[in-house]
Amino acid sequence: MKIYSRAQIYEADKITAEKESLPSINLMERAGGYLYEWVHERLQGGKVPIKVFCGIGNNGGDGMVLARYLVENNYNVTTYVVNYNTKRVPDFLEAYDRLKSVTKNWPIVLTEESVLPEISPQDIVIDAIFGIGLNRAPQDWVKKLFSAINASNAYVLSVDIPSGMYMDRSPEEGDVIVLPRFTLSFQAPKLPFFLPATAPFMQAWDILDIGLDPEYLAKTPTDVELIGKQEVIQMYKSRHQFAHKGMFGHSLLIGGSYGKMGAIVLASKAAMRAGSGMVTAYVPQIGVQILQTALPEVMAETDNFNGKVLEEIDFQTEANAIGIGPGMGTDPKTVKAVEGFLKAQKNPMVIDADAINIIAAHPALLEHVPNLSIFTPHLGELERLIGTWKDDFDRLEKTSKFAKTHDIIIVIKGAHTITTHDMKLYINDSGNPGLATAGSGDVLTGVITGLLAQGYHPMEAALMGVYFHGRAADIAINQYGIEGLMAGDVIEFLGRAYMDLFAKPEEPKAP
Numbered sequence: 182m183k184i185y186s187r188a189q190i191y192e193a194d195k196i197t198a199e200k201e202s203l204p205s206i207n208l209m210e211r212a213g214g215y216l217y218e219w220v221h222e223r224l225q226g227g228k229v230p231i232k233v234f235c236g237i238g239n240n241g242g243d244g245m246v247l248a249r250y251l252v253e254n255n256y257n258v259t260t261y262v263v264n265y266n267t268k269r270v271p272d273f274l275e276a277y278d279r280l281k282s283v284t285k286n287w288p289i290v291l292t293e294e295s296v297l298p299e300i301s302p303q304d305i306v307i308d309a310i311f312g313i314g315l316n317r318a319p320q321d322w323v324k325k326l327f328s329a330i331n332a333s334n335a336y337v338l339s340v341d342i343p344s345g346m347y348m349d350r351s352p353e354e355g356d357v358i359v360l361p362r363f364t365l366s367f368q369a370p371k372l373p374f375f376l377p378a379t380a381p382f383m384q385a386w387d388i389l390d391i392g393l394d395p396e397y398l399a400k401t402p403t404d405v406e407l408i409g410k411q412e413v414i415q416m417y418k419s420r421h422q423f424a425h426k427g428m429f430g431h432s433l434l435i436g437g438s439y440g441k442m443g444a445i446v447l448a449s450k451a452a453m454r455a456g457s458g459m460v461t462a463y464v465p466q467i468g469v470q471i472l473q474t475a476l477p478e479v480m481a482e483t484d485n486f487n488g489k490v491l492e493e494i495d496f497q498t499e500a501n502a503i504g505i506g507p508g509m510g511t512d513p514k515t516v517k518a519v520e521g522f523l524k525a526q527k528n529p530m531v532i533d534a535d536a537i538n539i540i541a542a543h544p545a546l547l548e549h550v551p552n553l554s555i556f557t558p559h560l561g562e563l564e565r566l567i568g569t570w571k572d573d574f575d576r577l578e579k580t581s582k583f584a585k586t587h588d589i590i591i592v593i594k595g596a597h598t599i600t601t602h603d604m605k606l607y608i609n610d611s612g613n614p615g616l617a618t619a620g621s622g623d624v625l626t627g628v629i630t631g632l633l634a635q636g637y638h639p640m641e642a643a644l645m646g647v648y649f650h651g652r653a654a655d656i657a658i659n660q661y662g663i664e665g666l667m668a669g670d671v672i673e674f675l676g677r678a679y680m681d682l683f684a685k686p687e688e689p690k691a692p
């Protein structure tokens with residue numbers, strides 16, 4: 182699913198109005214009408230007090246239209262104009278006049294001098310104060326209103342985006358954002374809904390299709406995309422009846438060290454479950470027995486030393502894809518081995534954990550990393566690789582520039598893992614906090630390597646791998662719960678994640 186920028190949303194608004202040869206107030210009427218339908222479906226005429234807070238821009242206009250419908254349908258509504266600016270936009274003013282024409286209870290105008298209204302926990306608050314147009318800090322009295330809404334315990338419904346949330350920067354000290362129970366966002370989700378500093382404000386949300394021009398939406402390329410089942414189905418290649426293991430590639434997982442063999446065991450097993458035809462693990466000698474006992478399906482290769490870490494990376498396996506890093510450690514001998522290994526590589530590979538740390542500490546090695554290689558850092562590893570950042574948006578910009586400069590793919594792991602390549606961002610839509618457990622990153626490395634070995638393009642392998650990893654965890658928590666989930670369980674549910682791609686949605690239960 183595409184995620185549009187603010188400029189693209191404004192453009193879509195404009196084109197829609199032009200194409201339909203209708204004044205833009207009609208689009209606002211439509212948006213407000215859909216908001217009303219959503220609210221009415223749930224309230225069914227109930228007399229709960231509804232307080233509609235409207236700004237003086239287009240977001241406020243949407244709120245005014247909703248308020249008018251509520252008044253016309255005899256709801257118990259009080260409307261407020263949060264008059265944070267003297268420049269009320271024309272469509273807002275039109276929507277304001279239309280509301281005044283249907284009721285004697287005109288909206289209450291709030292200014293810096295006003296006493297803010299009492300909001301009780303029994304109220305429903307409609308937050309239509311700021312939309313995607315917020316571009317500077319609101320005045321203190323407006324922030325006080327946000328805080329009062331948040332402190333009220335009322336049910337808060339935000340229109341389009343919680344007021345106070347920016348489209349292009351994370352909150353800073355002193356910022357206040359409305360914390361809604363639900364957000365109804367127009368047409369498509371917005372980027373901050375998925376970023377660590379702002380996603381916590383999106384406890385529940387849905388998209389309201391307000392009929393923006395489908396042609397514009399379809400043909401406009403976006404810098405950001407949300408990757409879910411529909412996108413992954415299009416990448417997936419099914420197997421034919423006469424398939425044999427030679428067709429699905431040989432994965433080589435390099436890593437492990439004394440006390441950390443589990444990481445490479447998990448990665449190797451995950452590569453098998455992801456569908457790799459064959460898997461070999463390249464581990465220090467002390468790890469061979471552990472690996473072969475744990476995973477009879479996986480072959481082992483080892484170096485010519487007898488130490489606790491890899492001292493050499495020199496293998497016979499003719500691998501279709503290599504994943505390096507899990508459990509490897511950063512011993513100086515291993516660093517030397519990785520240097521030698523990287524210099525000999527031509528094909529894209531998966532670079533994780535300590536392999537990232539080694540490259541971060543020796544940036545000259547980046548020059549030897551094959552193009553389209555997939556780095557899978559968590560935030561700590563990412564910071565070592567690219568340096569610090571100011572906020573979530575700055576991190577995305579710096580990471581995508583770094584990936585572009587070195588022609589690599591970077592998978593920024595986290596609650597919504599974001600993959601970047603060629604200045605585009607792909608946000609993953611699966612996964613849950615059960616994955617915040619030791620070893621789940623090693624599993625991801627195995628899955629992506631296994632997909633790469635099967636001939637998927639590195640971008641497909643990265644996006645599908647992240648999706649299946651998260652989806653497997655989503656299915657697995659039905660059995661293990663979020664707290665109980667372990668990395669190994671995720672591997673066991675990878676097959677179910679594949680099957681789920683084509684699962685029919687559940688039939689509605691008979692009444």
Ligand SMILES: NC(=O)C1=CN([C@@H]2O[C@H](COP(=O)(O)OP(=O)(O)OC[C@H]3O[C@@H](n4cnc5c(N)ncnc54)[C@H](O)[C@@H]3O)[C@@H](O)[C@H]2O)[C@@H](O)CC1
Nearest residue numbers: 212238239240266311312313314315316317318319341367
């Ligand atoms: N396609 C869509 O998504 C549609 C969007 N519409 C609505 O339009 C909204 C965007 O409207 P606007 O661009 O008018 O913006 P907003 O209504 O979000 O903001 C209002 C205005 O306040 C100004 N402003 C920003 N920060 C301020 C601050 N701190 N203090 C004082 N003034 C400030 C801005 O310049 C802006 O013009 C969307 O969020 C949505 O609710 C609808 O009208 C219909 C269609």
Ligand SMILES: Nc1ncnc2c1ncn2[C@@H]1O[C@H](COP(=O)(O)OP(=O)(O)O)[C@@H](O)[C@H]1O
Nearest residue numbers: 559595596612613614616617619620621622623
């Ligand atoms: N709260 C969360 N929601 C969804 N996915 C998560 C969450 N926390 C972590 N993950 C995922 O779990 C994995 C953790 O990887 P990593 O930090 O490398 O763990 P480890 O080093 O223990 O293997 C990543 O794929 C990450 O995206």
Ligand SMILES: [K+]
Nearest residue numbers: 308311340344
């Ligand atoms: K809002």
